[in-house]
Amino acid sequence: MNYMVQMKDVCKDFSDVRVLDCVDLQIEPGTVHALVGENGAGKSTLCKILAGFYPRDGGEILVSGQRVGKLDSRRALELGISMIYQEPNLAPLMTVAENIMLGQEPGFVINANQSFRRAEEILATAGFDLNVRLPVSHLTAHEKQLVEIAKAISLDTRVLIMDEATAALSAVEKEHLFTVIRKLKEQGVGVIYVTHILPEVFELAEWVTVLRNGENIGTRKVSEVTTDEVIEMMVGHKLTKATVEHRQTGMEVLRLENVSNLPEVHGVSLSLFQGEILGIGGLAGSGQRELARVIFGADRMDAGEMYVFGEKVDFKSPSDAMNCGISLVPRDRKGESLVPEMSLGHNVEMASLPTITKLLGIIDPSQERAMIRNQIQQLDIVPPMSGKVMEEFSGGNQQKAAIAKWLATKPKILILDEPTVGVDIRTREYLYGTLSELAKEGISLLLTSSDLKEVLRLSNRVLLMRKGRFVNELPGDPAMENEALRIITLGEEE
Amino acid sequence: MGRVGRALTWEAWLLIINVAVIALFANMVVGFAQSPAVLNVSRALTILGIIAVGQSLVMAAGGVDLSVGSIFGFAAVLLAILYKLGYGFGIMLLAGVGAGCFIGIINGLSVTKLGFKPFIATFAMMIALRAIAYFTMKGTIGLAAQGVTGTVWTDLVRVQSPLWLYPSFFILLVAAVGGWWLLNNTRFGSWARGTGGNLNAARAVGVPVDRVRIITYVASGALAAVAGMLNVGDIQGVRTFDGAGMELLSLAAVIIGGASLAGGSASILGTLLAVLLISLVKVGVSLMGIALWYQQIITGAVLLAALVLTRLSLRRGIARTEKELTK
Numbered sequence: 001m002n003y004m005v006q007m008k009d010v011c012k013d014f015s016d017v018r019v020l021d022c023v024d025l026q027i028e029p030g031t032v033h034a035l036v037g038e039n040g041a042g043k044s045t046l047c048k049i050l051a052g053f054y055p056r057d058g059g060e061i062l063v064s065g066q067r068v069g070k071l072d073s074r075r076a077l078e079l080g081i082s083m084i085y086q087e088p089n090l091a092p093l094m095t096v097a098e099n100i101m102l103g104q105e106p107g108f109v110i111n112a113n114q115s116f117r118r119a120e121e122i123l124a125t126a127g128f129d130l131n132v133r134l135p136v137s138h139l140t141a142h143e144k145q146l147v148e149i150a151k152a153i154s155l156d157t158r159v160l161i162m163d164e165a166t167a168a169l170s171a172v173e174k175e176h177l178f179t180v181i182r183k184l185k186e187q188g189v190g191v192i193y194v195t196h197i198l199p200e201v202f203e204l205a206e207w208v209t210v211l212r213n214g215e216n217i218g219t220r221k222v223s224e225v226t227t228d229e230v231i232e233m234m235v236g237h238k239l240t241k242a243t244v245e246h247r248q249t250g251m252e253v254l255r256l257e258n259v260s261n262l263p264e265v266h267g268v269s270l271s272l273f274q275g276e277i278l279g280i281g282g283l284a285g286s287g288q289r290e291l292a293r294v295i296f297g298a299d300r301m302d303a304g305e306m307y308v309f310g311e312k313v314d315f316k317s318p319s320d321a322m323n324c325g326i327s328l329v330p331r332d333r334k335g336e337s338l339v340p341e342m343s344l345g346h347n348v349e350m351a352s353l354p355t356i357t358k359l360l361g362i363i364d365p366s367q368e369r370a371m372i373r374n375q376i377q378q379l380d381i382v383p384p385m386s387g388k389v390m391e392e393f394s395g396g397n398q399q400k401a402a403i404a405k406w407l408a409t410k411p412k413i414l415i416l417d418e419p420t421v422g423v424d425i426r427t428r429e430y431l432y433g434t435l436s437e438l439a440k441e442g443i444s445l446l447l448t449s450s451d452l453k454e455v456l457r458l459s460n461r462v463l464l465m466r467k468g469r470f471v472n473e474l475p476g477d478p479a480m481e482n483e484a485l486r487i488i489t490l491g492e493e494e
Numbered sequence: 495m496g497r498v499g500r501a502l503t504w505e506a507w508l509l510i511i512n513v514a515v516i517a518l519f520a521n522m523v524v525g526f527a528q529s530p531a532v533l534n535v536s537r538a539l540t541i542l543g544i545i546a547v548g549q550s551l552v553m554a555a556g557g558v559d560l561s562v563g564s565i566f567g568f569a570a571v572l573l574a575i576l577y578k579l580g581y582g583f584g585i586m587l588l589a590g591v592g593a594g595c596f597i598g599i600i601n602g603l604s605v606t607k608l609g610f611k612p613f614i615a616t617f618a619m620m621i622a623l624r625a626i627a628y629f630t631m632k633g634t635i636g637l638a639a640q641g642v643t644g645t646v647w648t649d650l651v652r653v654q655s656p657l658w659l660y661p662s663f664f665i666l667l668v669a670a671v672g673g674w675w676l677l678n679n680t681r682f683g684s685w686a687r688g689t690g691g692n693l694n695a696a697r698a699v700g701v702p703v704d705r706v707r708i709i710t711y712v713a714s715g716a717l718a719a720v721a722g723m724l725n726v727g728d729i730q731g732v733r734t735f736d737g738a739g740m741e742l743l744s745l746a747a748v749i750i751g752g753a754s755l756a757g758g759s760a761s762i763l764g765t766l767l768a769v770l771l772i773s774l775v776k777v778g779v780s781l782m783g784i785a786l787w788y789q790q791i792i793t794g795a796v797l798l799a800a801l802v803l804t805r806l807s808l809r810r811g812i813a814r815t816e817k818e819l820t821k
Contacts, residue, residue, distance in 0.1 A: 051698070053694075053697075053698065073697050073698050073699070073700055074700040074702075077699070077700045083698070085698070089692060089694055089695040089698060090691075090692055090695055091687060091688045091690075091691025091692040091695055091696065091758055092691055092692070092758065093687065093691050093754055093758040093759040094684070094687055094688060094691055094758065094759075098684055098687075098688070099688075099695075101684070102684060102685070102688045102695070102696060102699050102701065103685075103688075103696070103699030103700045103701050104699070105681040105684055107681065108680055108681050108682070109679060109680055109681075110679055110680060110681060110683075110684060112679075151699070155699075
């Protein structure tokens, strides 16, 4: 067999920690090769080595049978290898067109109109509709992802690496993207597809490779494995699903009446009861994030009224909301929640410093230690080292830390905005269990998610959101998934 | 700001502020509208403007160059020494620009290859170069270099430029138009803004980010050296402190001009309008006969006010476009 890419015994260490241990990977032309594994398994690192972003510490890479020596981004591009990163990797102040054309400008002098036209063509080929003259900072997260994808496929790509590229996409856009991938496949492009969502593997891929703790656990033909087998390979044992119990709920703790956060949220009303998990489901970008922000006081209400424990409130800032016992775990843990350069301990205590300080704001070290230890235990953060720098933790443990940070404020109402995006299956199950426990203790949870399975399984009730409005309420029952999907995608073609 | 206010770009606002300041001074200050004062404004504008164009390029690519003031002084000392030694104009020019480029390369290398933060790397260069200037002049405060302007080139431009205009103003024009064109209409400009906006993204698509950043420091060093040499011709001599403070003034001008503090964008036109504002205030206030330290307080206050306005206006601008686009 002629492989497009062969990686043999590839190793990588980050400051003495082995993150990849003699990993092999072969890519055939015209196939999709799925790469799965829990957070921290080494998927992204392996991809980044192939894209020339990190140098490898051992092993060899062959492209079309030819051994490749030093591989940097430039060399990788020359070899036809391009990568779509997990997080949009764009220059915010440049236009969509400038970002797409960056690095492939045709000559020294740039004709702006010509590059607008070229960028429009590229987007049209991908089936995306965006204004190429806008600065990227004006786009939403998922529009940025579209730019990334368009950029990568516009290059003369023979091997395309997609690292969780669909995480921010809506169902419709995902279908578009899959069509594009199938087209590329017909043209003989080899695709490495990293994902947490196993159904995508079975929909798209010919091969699946499972990584665990930096080792290749096995490569299988997708037609010859089942979902359960893949999961077992990923976690190393059979996964026990967390039990989610729905409790009897108490008094009303939060009420929204016709609240708007324009232009994303239009006249939304809801009631949240004590000990309840209220889910807010919908396609990505339906206004869930903006709704969460307005309740937390991060954005001002444009209209409407809000009551917390029966009292009318008008939050001017998040600290007003925190004084009323409301906390928000934002979805963008790197941008809005954690300080990557600070230690785990300092991140966890950041939102609740007043509770551990004495006179004049001096921190009480014994209280500080106790609180941090408590939170690390409660969320089972691994490794449980409070002095370790945040960015050295895996994505799943970073998310646990983000939740720990807000739990430490002892909220009565906890809002979680997409708490499991980019989190591996095992951590996800763990978080489900934890959230269910919290509700049992009487905390009221407001959970937004574009993953319908998740929101239906966890919540007592689910409000479905479409284009900034609530369109329906369903009981929290996984069996309602088809019904829910029908409701939120209704009118998409309009 | 009303409807009209929101429709204007930040550059238009700066222009209005400049016109207002000119009108104010012209009415309040005797002699402000006369040719010696105008000459002084155009001189200050030229000297600081040339430096600020270089600083804009560096900041667009995500860096900052704190050594420009010292490069300014160093080039001046070099020029005076070569002049005393009897070298001709061509050699002096080459040596000065060459030295600026060389220092720029060192700045660029210590930022890219050694990985120092631009602020630290160029701050170290700023202190070291200033020390070399003191050392070379053996502790004296000044060095006269009468006749250093008596060259073919300066004679030529002096003859052809009107009395009220600083003869080397055209150098600023060339630098500004060149800088603007480079930043907005060329592949290099796109690479520089890409590098400043998102270093990893630019690197991932094969942009030679190190080379791009080094080139911006070289341009900044060369332009600062040119400004320093012009200043020698102007004051007919060299002082060890020449150029001190220029680094912060140029930085302020680029920021007031509307550049992003995080890198990724800079407006050459905005920068020049900010330099004009700084020059107007400087000349106007000194004509009012106010003591030096009060002058500095006023300059500082104007800078601070302009900075606050910049941030307010840019934030509003972004909020406005976002609301419009999502409708």
